[in-house]
Amino acid sequence: MIPANARTDLHKTRSPVFSRQLSLLLVLVTAPVGAAEPSPERQKQLGNLLVQDCGSCHGMTMKGGLGSPLLPALMRDLGDEALVATILDGRPGTPMPPWKLILSEADARWLVRRLKGENR
Amino acid sequence: MKRLLCAGLMLGLAACAPNWRATGDLGLVVERADGRLQMVETTHSTRLAQISGLGDLSHASLVFSRDERFAFVFGRDGGLTKVDMLQARIVKRVLQAGNSIGGAISQDGSLVAVANYTPGGVKVFDTDTLDLVADIPAMGADGTASKVVGLEDAPGNVFAFSLYEAGEIWLLDIKDRTRPSVRKFADIGKQPYDALITEDGRYYLAGLFGEDGIAMLDLWNPDKGVRRILDHYGRGQEALPVYKMPHLEGWAASGNLAFLPAIGRHEVLVVDMTNWREVGRIQVAGQPVFAMLQPGGRRLWVNFALPDNGKVQVIDVPSLNVLKTIEPGQGILHMEFTPRGERVWLSARDSDQVSVWDTASITKVAELPAMKPSGIFFTARAHRMGL
Numbered sequence: 001m002i003p004a005n006a007r008t009d010l011h012k013t014r015s016p017v018f019s020r021q022l023s024l025l026l027v028l029v030t031a032p033v034g035a036a037e038p039s040p041e042r043q044k045q046l047g048n049l050l051v052q053d054c055g056s057c058h059g060m061t062m063k064g065g066l067g068s069p070l071l072p073a074l075m076r077d078l079g080d081e082a083l084v085a086t087i088l089d090g091r092p093g094t095p096m097p098p099w100k101l102i103l104s105e106a107d108a109r110w111l112v113r114r115l116k117g118e119n120r
Numbered sequence: 121m122k123r124l125l126c127a128g129l130m131l132g133l134a135a136c137a138p139n140w141r142a143t144g145d146l147g148l149v150v151e152r153a154d155g156r157l158q159m160v161e162t163t164h165s166t167r168l169a170q171i172s173g174l175g176d177l178s179h180a181s182l183v184f185s186r187d188e189r190f191a192f193v194f195g196r197d198g199g200l201t202k203v204d205m206l207q208a209r210i211v212k213r214v215l216q217a218g219n220s221i222g223g224a225i226s227q228d229g230s231l232v233a234v235a236n237y238t239p240g241g242v243k244v245f246d247t248d249t250l251d252l253v254a255d256i257p258a259m260g261a262d263g264t265a266s267k268v269v270g271l272e273d274a275p276g277n278v279f280a281f282s283l284y285e286a287g288e289i290w291l292l293d294i295k296d297r298t299r300p301s302v303r304k305f306a307d308i309g310k311q312p313y314d315a316l317i318t319e320d321g322r323y324y325l326a327g328l329f330g331e332d333g334i335a336m337l338d339l340w341n342p343d344k345g346v347r348r349i350l351d352h353y354g355r356g357q358e359a360l361p362v363y364k365m366p367h368l369e370g371w372a373a374s375g376n377l378a379f380l381p382a383i384g385r386h387e388v389l390v391v392d393m394t395n396w397r398e399v400g401r402i403q404v405a406g407q408p409v410f411a412m413l414q415p416g417g418r419r420l421w422v423n424f425a426l427p428d429n430g431k432v433q434v435i436d437v438p439s440l441n442v443l444k445t446i447e448p449g450q451g452i453l454h455m456e457f458t459p460r461g462e463r464v465w466l467s468a469r470d471s472d473q474v475s476v477w478d479t480a481s482i483t484k485v486a487e488l489p490a491m492k493p494s495g496i497f498f499t500a501r502a503h504r505m506g507l
Contacts, residue, residue, distance in 0.1 A: 052152075053426060059176065059196050065196060065219060066221075066269075
């Protein structure tokens, strides 16, 4: 029998990479294939959220702050799925929170494309 | 511009000498997306001027010179900008690091210190010239290079700050600017993310993100070292995702009581400062970001992180009850009281607006347009430690 709080401890001792892969797996399993594109109005909200709210930690120019830099060249080195998982599930052990209470998977995918400079 | 200056800003220009201007009711509003400041006055709640060219102002803050004429603005891009409010212009600007988070002005007003993320450390500048006086890299005892957070001014031309990655508190003493000295306190806890210094300059409190609790250093008795208080302060077992880190600066005490925004909880913690124990929790509408006491200490104003960042709650301190919940706009980032507390100014980032509220009746009395406003800073801060 694993005590209820063991899960948290496990999470803390695992490396971020492992956690990310675990989260990724969950996202892949649960995600609907071909999630719908956010509406134009939602895209506007997301663009604002990225600059203003993500920008609070990552810098409004995405050069980093308390959070890592999110410049397009760095983002393009990372896979879409890993980035989507990081947005939705956060990075345990760091201040990066899971955004899935506020953002859908389609929202996260749109943000990843924006971070990579693939949409405007 | 010239006409505007003559209308009220310039000191002693022959052409408009009758319009001499003092600075005691002035303030600056950060327009974070445009690298611009709005200069405002709080007597009639109006905008006087705009000052542009300050770079990346996300999470910008500023301090005022002791004569309340100059502001020193700390930008995210590492820019340190000196602004003359009588002339509504930039006097000097230096790019002193790649990425910074805030700063402080020394007790005697001669030095301004900046906390940097990249490269991590503290740089200290002369307030007259912005010449570099000291450069202190933040390398922890374990060799970890750290971001610097929670930089505060302390009595005796001391700056107190915390090292985020290394988990240390440092006291940088610059009484003699030719020989700055650093006293280091290691193992204070994981990931200090922000700090405050009490109004009397005695206690430096660093909030921990990586574990529960607050690290406290008594600056009157530094030999006693850092001790841990409020072990329950923090995220706890059922904490919610933290969409915006709470801010500790702006904190104040009412009698024996201090109020702290809880991390990852819809609560404000009430702390008895005589023994630093938690004596209560106030349930609020979201995760608090700022919990600020109105001057006089009778009411507490609280704003919130996403998704409740359109609300502000006003709490009656004697009863600890929520008096009123207002919705002053979208994305409420900051609150600033006039020096004696009859008005509070609120910035609504996503409504592109600053609103002014009467604190007795909790009603809106004025609105000013502002592009993506964040911090609001009134000159009375010049005479308060830790602001």
